[in-house]
Amino acid sequence: MDLDPRTLSARERYALLIQTIVPRPIAWVSTIGAQGALNLAPFSFFTGIAAEPMSVCFAPVNNRHGAEKDTLVNIRQTGEFVVNSVSEENAARMNETSAEYPHGVSEFEKAGLTPVPSAAVKPPRVKESPIQMECRLLQIVTLSSGPLGGHLVIGEVVHFHAAEPPWDGRAIGREKFKAVGRMGGAWYARTGDCFEMKRPEALR
Numbered sequence: 001m002d003l004d005p006r007t008l009s010a011r012e013r014y015a016l017l018i019q020t021i022v023p024r025p026i027a028w029v030s031t032i033g034a035q036g037a038l039n040l041a042p043f044s045f046f047t048g049i050a051a052e053p054m055s056v057c058f059a060p061v062n063n064r065h066g067a068e069k070d071t072l073v074n075i076r077q078t079g080e081f082v083v084n085s086v087s088e089e090n091a092a093r094m095n096e097t098s099a100e101y102p103h104g105v106s107e108f109e110k111a112g113l114t115p116v117p118s119a120a121v122k123p124p125r126v127k128e129s130p131i132q133m134e135c136r137l138l139q140i141v142t143l144s145s146g147p148l149g150g151h152l153v154i155g156e157v158v159h160f161h162a163a164e165p166p167w168d169g170r171a172i173g174r175e176k177f178k179a180v181g182r183m184g185g186a187w188y189a190r191t192g193d194c195f196e197m198k199r200p201e202a203l204r
């Protein structure tokens with residue numbers, strides 16, 4: 001098969017992206033609205049960018065009517081968010097928070113999760129998540145504001161929390177972390193079947 005993506009509908013393009021870019025890490029993003037309402041939602045168009053400054057990005061995609069996600073609306077208003085980690089223990093509750101509730105409804109309450117105060121930003125962290133990155137907005141890059149159009153939200157990590165375990169005093173232990181990844185459709189991947197490959201020496 002080979003094709004020009006411009007001949008497909010936006011939904012078909014989205015399906016190809018999420019089936020091809022796998023497994024994707026999941027940012028479980030907590031935000032707070034201008035009126036103080038808490039919000040929590042998962043985003044798997046997510047990655048780290050750099051260590052100077054320590055920075056991450058994720059992409060909230062508009063719904064099929066072109067409406068922006070509450071997470072993006074809140075970040076525009078407050079400039080702050082927290083990326084909470086997703087592992088086997090909290091995956092089911094992460095999934096519950098992806099339901100599209102009306103603006104102002106707290107997914108913390110709906111999924112029975114505990115908000116705990118952050119150190120440097122207003123949005124709370126998720127207690128049931130062992131690693132949390134408090135972020136301050138650096139930039140929003142908008143590619144399209146129409147249906148299924150996307151925005152790249154770039155943030156600086158201004159405070160980092162890790163529970164012990166998976167933090168062992170020196171590193172985050174892969175076996176203890178049990179991170180999960182998002183695949184296409186409704187599929188997820190565990191990270192229990194990893195293999196190691198050392199980087200080659202530079203050629204002389």
Ligand SMILES: Cc1cc2nc3c(=O)[nH]c(=O)nc-3n(C[C@H](O)[C@H](O)[C@H](O)COP(=O)(O)O)c2cc1C
Pocket residue numbers: 026039040041042043044045046059060061062068069070071072094095097098099100101182
């Ligand atoms: C594992 C997972 C990953 C998701 N990744 C994304 C994503 O990268 N971008 C996006 O726009 N929506 C993504 N979604 C859907 C949002 O979580 C969903 O639209 C949510 O209701 C948005 O919440 P909000 O309007 O409170 O921000 C994902 C859902 C799940 C379950």
